[in-house]
């Protein structure tokens with residue numbers, strides 16, 4: 001783009017027209033057809049959240065002494081979150097920009113706390129199952145930590161025997177999920193906490209997805225085990241508001257058992273010529289908007305509203321799971337008690353099903369195979385999907401029929417001679433050419449690429465996707 005000479009302040013409609021044109025090819029996020037990325041409570045609540053967001057947008061969270069309102073809101077929200085997750089008066093926390101920031105902070109805090117108390121640790125490591133979110137891998141990369149993987153059982157939960165075996169003098173943090181993203185499974189948090197406590201190791205529960213909604217599911221009699229601060233041994237929890245609390249994006253909370261631990265999260269710098277910089281979280285200058293939007297959304301939807309959402313979502317979960325169980329070509333990966341579902345097929349290429357659904361305006365997400373775990377399709381069900389379930393299932397049926405007729409493995413066959421050199425960027429660019437992937441040209445069908453990625457090791461997939469991202473971004 002170029003700057004306008006005189007500015008368009010007098011004809012802003014031109015700007016908004018342009019913005020409309022630019023978004024033409026986006027998925028329609030408020031259509032109810034998107035099973036992921038979007039958590040939309042509907043227009044009435046959304047209007048309230050947006051108004052609050054704008055009212056506080058220009059206030060800066062850089063300095064809480066200048067905006068006491070922001071400190072007040074943060075205290076209100078964190079106090080609510082502590083109560084919601086059965087914490088006590090010693091618990092504390094901060095609002096962050098999202099689940100990833102909460103997780104980065106939990107890991108950084110654990111590292112600094114443990115190394116400060118035990119400087120003899122030379123190779124700090126975190127213990128996680130492959131079901132834990134990728135944000136923990138990002139944290140390990142950013143903070144130079146080793147990851148030691150804990151095995152999982154057949155039902156995708158942490159294997160407790162293996163967890164205990166993997167603990168060493170270098171372990172700084174154990175991670176469990178409530179639930180993990182892909183299959184919506186809750187780890188055995190109570191037992192993990194007792195192992196962590198026995199070995200005097202910090203234990204983080206990633207409840208980014210479940211922290212807000214699971215207490216409401218429990219209230220409508222869905223069997224949800226304890227996963228929060230009610231369990232001795234849980235030392236930190238991440239919970240996102242911008243997921244099942246339906247707050248606009250940019251709102252999560254990181255909570256700690258006590259301030260002695262949280263102290264290691266805070267960054268303070270006076271050793272430069274300028275203002276003393278004190279950052280409790282990663283961002284420094286940050287908008288006050290998400291705080292106000294979180295506060296307003298929680299007040300607007302309220303206990304009854306969230307219970308209604310929970311009931312309707314539960315009915316949708318049952319309906320989708322029943323459909324899949326009775327479908328001749330589809331099968332559930334595992335029965336879920338949360339709004340996160342995954343299903344697969346032994347007879348039809350799931351990547352084609354995803355493309356077919358996408359062409360009908362739906363967003364459903366591919367999950368690549370991992371070791372001996374087969375590829376699948378993931379759904380994060382949110383309230384906006386609820387009224388569309390019948391149409392969704394009808395279209396899913398159609399997508400399976402269409403997918404059955406499509407050829408598989410064509411790109412894979414073409415690339416077979418090159419697969420052993422696939423970490424060579426030239427070969428990677430050849431793949432992009434074959435599927436006509438260039439900046440500004442996102443293909444309509446991803447199945448050919450997904451089929452290639454699906455047979456590669458994670459390290460090679462990462463390389464390909466990294467090159468793709470580097471090519472795509474300016």
Ligand SMILES: Cc1ncc(COP(=O)(O)O)c(C=O)c1O
Pocket residue numbers: 097098099100101103133135177179180181206207208209240252
């Ligand atoms: C269990 C879990 N943890 C963490 C995250 C990361 O959250 P965010 O995308 O807000 O950074 C997600 C995102 O889906 C998640 O499902």
